[in-house]
Amino acid sequence: MSCICEGRVAIVTGAGRGIGRSHALELAREGAHVVVNDLGSAVDGMGTDRGPAQVVVEEIRAAGGMAIENIDDVSTWPGAQAVVASAIESFGRLDVVVNNAGILRDRMIVNMTEEEWDDVIRVHLKGTFGPTHFAAAYWRERSKAGEAVDARVINTSSTSGLFANPGQSNYGAAKSGIATFSIIAAKELGRYGVTVNAIAPGALTRMTEALSGSRAAPQVGEWNERAPENIAPLVTWLASPESAAVTGQVFLVSGGRIAISTGWGRGPGVDRGARWEPTELGAVVQKLIAEAQS
Numbered sequence: 001m002s003c004i005c006e007g008r009v010a011i012v013t014g015a016g017r018g019i020g021r022s023h024a025l026e027l028a029r030e031g032a033h034v035v036v037n038d039l040g041s042a043v044d045g046m047g048t049d050r051g052p053a054q055v056v057v058e059e060i061r062a063a064g065g066m067a068i069e070n071i072d073d074v075s076t077w078p079g080a081q082a083v084v085a086s087a088i089e090s091f092g093r094l095d096v097v098v099n100n101a102g103i104l105r106d107r108m109i110v111n112m113t114e115e116e117w118d119d120v121i122r123v124h125l126k127g128t129f130g131p132t133h134f135a136a137a138y139w140r141e142r143s144k145a146g147e148a149v150d151a152r153v154i155n156t157s158s159t160s161g162l163f164a165n166p167g168q169s170n171y172g173a174a175k176s177g178i179a180t181f182s183i184i185a186a187k188e189l190g191r192y193g194v195t196v197n198a199i200a201p202g203a204l205t206r207m208t209e210a211l212s213g214s215r216a217a218p219q220v221g222e223w224n225e226r227a228p229e230n231i232a233p234l235v236t237w238l239a240s241p242e243s244a245a246v247t248g249q250v251f252l253v254s255g256g257r258i259a260i261s262t263g264w265g266r267g268p269g270v271d272r273g274a275r276w277e278p279t280e281l282g283a284v285v286q287k288l289i290a291e292a293q294s
């Protein structure tokens with residue numbers, strides 16, 4: 001059976017653990033050469049460590065795949081530039097960027113610190129923008145040089161942002177921002193042969209284990225609907241040439257379920273063709289909300 005990502009070069013950010021690790025392993029299994037990016041910081045977010053990225057690279061190589069490790073912090077401008085450069089220097093090209101790196105600093109708005117807000121917005125939003133920016137500049141250059149570019153950006157949103165989870169205003173704002181960023185990027189980059197899509201995954205990882213309650217773990221060999229490995233097939237298909245016609249989509253993916261997020265849309269409206277008085281608007285707004293909910 002042929003591999004659907006044969007010879008493609010892919011970066012996966014935050015690939016040392018959890019969902020990103022599974023993306024890297026599956027992409028490599030399907031023939032991609034993978035840059036396994038992971039900061040390898042401690043639970044408190046401090047320091048860097050080659051460990052997690054190196055372990056995944058060794059796993060890929062042991063299975064006969066090709067991978068290199070990278071410990072740049074993708075939430076910084078130089079880090080984002082360096083991870084893109086490392087793919088091109090090591091493998092001679094770049095076809096796919098999977099922006100997956102993420103952190104959580106959950107807190108109600110009244111208790112949230114400036115640092116907790118800034119860290120989450122930086123790692124998720126800037127950590128998605130930076131690698132996309134440097135990869136897009138590279139693909140634009142190739143496209144203008146006359147090459148047939150067939151490239152992919154796959155970003156990571158969350159139902160926390162799409163469906164608004166209390167206690168996660170920083171994370172949810174970043175994740176709904178990533179969904180919108182993906183749709184805008186799809187519109188901007190299509191002309192260079194680049195598709196951009198996002199996933200909102202659900203899986204049991206270090207990030208979600210505190211929220212998972214007391215559900216019993218499945219027995220060995222049993223279907224585990226919370227396994228991070230369940231997210232990787234869709235990402236690997238999106239990374240492949242087969243997905244060339246799919247762009248600007250946000251996919252909800254968890255266990256064996258895949259759904260399309262239909263996102264923001266224009267609901268019921270009213271136009272009086274003249275300026276409203278504020279005192280008139282109570283009844284108008286109530287009527288619109290009722291129409292939207294019916």
Ligand code: NAP
Nearest residue numbers: 014017018019039040041074100101102158202203205207
């Ligand atoms: P995870 O196991 O904590 O993995 C996140 C990875 O991102 C870690 O390996 C972490 O590295 C890395 N990372 C963090 N900041 C980084 C940076 N600045 N540069 C490079 N790497 C960085 O969590 P996960 O559940 O797999 O999450 C993966 C993605 O899915 C995240 O974007 C998350 O928000 C999203 N997501 C997950 C779920 C879920 O159900 N698990 C639901 C919705 C969305 P170190 O810790 O080693 O430094």
